[in-house]
Amino acid sequence: MHLSVSLSSGEPIYLQIKEQIKNQILSGQLQEGELLPSIRNLAQNLKISVITTKRAYDELEQEGLVTSVSGKGTFVSGTNKESIREIKYRALEDQIHSAIKESRELGLTRQELLHLVTILYGEENEA
The missing domain is CATH 1.10.287 (Helix Hairpins)
Structure with missing residues (x-):
């Protein structure tokens, strides 16, 4: 999974992350059951706050696109x-x-x- 953020775009970073992951799920690049990077790893790789990545993942989960499993990670959900x-x-x-x-x-x-x-x-x- 490839993600990038722009600090100068004017769009909130969490929203940039959310939209990129959402587009990859909807296009089929990310498949059902696929493990997403951990919140910490993604934050570290993008050089952003853990809170920012958590917000993106939380919103994706609210939309039913990902599922968080305690102790295992965040997975692309079996969205019908x-x-x-x-x-x-x-x-x-x-x-x-x-x-x-x-x-x-x-x-x-x-x-x-x-x-x-x-x-x-x-x-x-x-x-």
């Missing part, structure tokens, strides 16, 4: 496919909201946007 689908669905909704906002700024009508989506969706199916 429906949970992963729901997370991806919410992310897609956010992207669609952004596209709608941009299309309105461009002055596109709903029909023009739907036509564009239909064309692009058709191209994807052909590829």
Whole structure:
């Protein structure tokens, strides 16, 4: 597992860690049952506070993406496919909201946007 943090990004470090791990789980890079680095080791490797890494792991656990086992470590949980689908669905909704906002700024009508989506969706199916 590869993680990196930027101290100058303006985004909290715990959130950077959380999002990177979450993306690796959702993309399948991290598999169910895989052991994550210990909170201390991750903090040491990234040269950040243990509290910061703990917060990232705690939030991942609250989302059901990882499970902490006392004395053994933190593992990628057996999140069912429906949970992963729901997370991806919410992310897609956010992207669609952004596209709608941009299309309105461009002055596109709903029909023009739907036509564009239909064309692009058709191209994807052909590829």
